[in-house]
Amino acid sequence: MDNLIASPHALEDQELMPGETVVHEPHTLLPQHRHHFETEEQQREAGSFGMWLFLLTEIMFFGGMFFAYLLYRNWYYPAFAVASNQLNVPEGAINTAILITSGFCMALGVWAAEVRKKKFLVLMLVLTTVFGVAFLGVKVDEYHEKYEHHHIPGASFSIAEFVNPAAYHIDERPLSPDMAQHTQLFFFLYFAMTGMHALHMIIGIGILGWLIWRANRGEFSTGYVAPIENFGLYWHFVDIVWLFLFPLLYLINRHLAH
Amino acid sequence: MASNPHTDVHDPANITNPEHAEHHIVTPFQYGLVFLTLLVFTGITVGAAYVNLGPMNPVIALLIASFKAVVVILFFMHVRWQSRLIKMTIGAGFFTFLVLITMTLSDYISRAWGLW
Missing domain, CATH: 1.20.5 (Single alpha-helices involved in coiled-coils or other helix-helix interfaces)
Structure with missing residues (x-):
């Protein structure tokens, strides 16, 4: 069994009787095995544990932005409702499906590494990347739409659509100029949250390229699954963030549109 | 799953496998079911957004998102078997x-x- 770390440490600690010699059990040590772990299970456990601690800090990081959204949404509800309704639901929904598909491919990749199917693993990692890039492509289109409508916070932001929606064929109640200014806050949070999510995906796609290269060399098809598994945890975490971003940013005011 | 000499042996000192973690491989079929569930609930959450449920709209959207997140965590992220x-x-x-x-x-x- 090539996943075995035979540990002779207990023997070495014993005091030896005169004339006695230490009999080392044969090591079946693979490069990925670290000597400070007693067993393969312990190493895997420690790796998953560390990865989860990192992901929990990520939850706190995104959580700060989700909290800001929650608070300002309650303070400036009319602005948030109208601004939210300007987002592109079909593109958001398609992106959700694309991201779920990407996550599904990633999950199949972990399975392929477990059962040591090299070609299938590489294929699944490539598909994970392809769907990840497709997601970013749709995102770029959405950002461009915001640019055209002057919905990007800052000097070129325009409240015209919100104070006089009828002139722009937008079926919403007009906002006072003061409240309309607060739509900037929504769009700021929209760009901050989806942008930070997209940054995580770009980093993930970079790591995926590296993993594909290594998987192609056969590094993950001889029982060494940890890098694939831990990257999978990261990728699924990024999916989960989007599963919350999509309804909160795009959907929850749709029933108010007239 | 195949028998594992590390988890199967009597190990009173908890040395070989201190966490008693059984290594579990999730099958593609299980992943497929999770994938379908996530897609179906994405459809449901979009549909529910256009029905006027008053203050319940965000509540339902968050419940569906939380359900999907739990499914991803338990199955895609293998927490169920950790x-x-x-x-x-x-x-x-x-x-x-x-x-x-x-x-x-x-x-x-x-x-x-x-x-x-």
Whole structure:
């Protein structure tokens, strides 16, 4: 069994009787095995544990932005409702499906590494990347739409659509100029949250390229699954963030549109 | 799953496998079911958004999102088959997150108490 770390440490600690010699059990040590772990299970456990601690800090990081959204949404509800309704639901929904598909491919990749199917693993990692890039492509289109409508916070932001929606064929109640200014806050949070999510995906796609290269060399098809598994945890975490971003940013005011 | 000499042997000192973690391989069929569930609930959440449920709209959207997140965590992220240590850690992390949200919200909600 090539996943075995035979540990002779207990023997070495014993005091030896005169004339006695230490009999080392044969090591079946693979490069990925670290000597400070007693067993393969312990190493895997420690790796998953560390990865989860990192992901929990990520939850706190995104959580700060989700909290800001929650608070300002309650303070400036009319602005948030109208601004939210300007987002592109079909593109958001398609992106959700694309991201779920990407996550599904990633999950199949972990399975392929477990059962040591090299070609299938590489294929699944490539598909994970392809769907990840497709997601970013749709995102770029959405950002461009915001640019055209002057919905990007800052000097070129325009409240015209919100104070006089009828002139722009937008079926919403007009906002006072003061409240309309607060739509900037929504769009700021929209760009901050989806942008930070997209940054995580770009980093993930970079790591995926590296993993594909290594998987192609056969590094993950001889029982060494940890890098694939831990990257999978990261990728699924990024999916989960989007599963919350999509309804909160795009959907929850749709029933108010007239 | 195949028998594992590390987990199967009698190990009273907890040396070979201190977490008693059984290594579990999730099958593609199980992943497929999770994938379908996630797609179906994405459809449901979009559909539900256009029905006027009053204050229940965001509640339902968040419930569906939370359900999907739990499904991803349990199956795609294998937490269902992880050791108690990892389950407890994740649970504690989410609990801490909820505490932070609740404490901060209680501050904002109560700031203007008595002023109106």
